[in-house]
Amino acid sequence: MKTISGTLTVFAVTALAGLAFAAGGKDSKKGEDLFRQHCMACHADGGNIINPAKTIGKETLKASGISDWKGIVKVMRNPGPGMTKFDVKAVPDKDAKLIAEYILKTFK
Numbered sequence: 001m002k003t004i005s006g007t008l009t010v011f012a013v014t015a016l017a018g019l020a021f022a023a024g025g026k027d028s029k030k031g032e033d034l035f036r037q038h039c040m041a042c043h044a045d046g047g048n049i050i051n052p053a054k055t056i057g058k059e060t061l062k063a064s065g066i067s068d069w070k071g072i073v074k075v076m077r078n079p080g081p082g083m084t085k086f087d088v089k090a091v092p093d094k095d096a097k098l099i100a101e102y103i104l105k106t107f108k
């Protein structure tokens, strides 16, 4: 166990999460997984490491005119400066909605 690498640990955790999902996880769990996969690098804990003024907490989103999942998906398809663009090939509409719903219910 002492020699296990970080990469292996991440792999094991991901594999376990996948198993949990396969064993009957809900859409919300999938939204969380997708968020971790695509958004976490910049928006860990609902923040924003590149532009700290543009977090994805509810109040900040509201100030940006974003109040529902559609608004969040719109940002993914056509992001502002510094954010990766996620088109339908990278994140299909169904998954984009799950991510958006996860964000809305998770970050204040």
Ligand code: HEC
Binding pocket: 035, 038, 039, 040, 041, 042, 043, 048, 050, 051, 053, 054, 055, 056, 060, 061, 064, 066, 071, 072, 075, 076, 079, 080, 081, 082, 083, 084, 086, 091, 099, 100
């Ligand atoms: C490479 C870093 C990066 C990644 C990855 C990233 N974002 Fe962003 N995000 C940003 C930056 C930078 C901004 C601010 C852009 C601007 O100035 O309008 C932003 C802004 C946003 C906003 C608007 C926030 C506001 O207060 O106006 C939303 C919503 C958002 N991101 C959602 C997402 C989602 C969902 C994902 C994953 C699918 C994601 N982001 C992945 C960097 C990132």
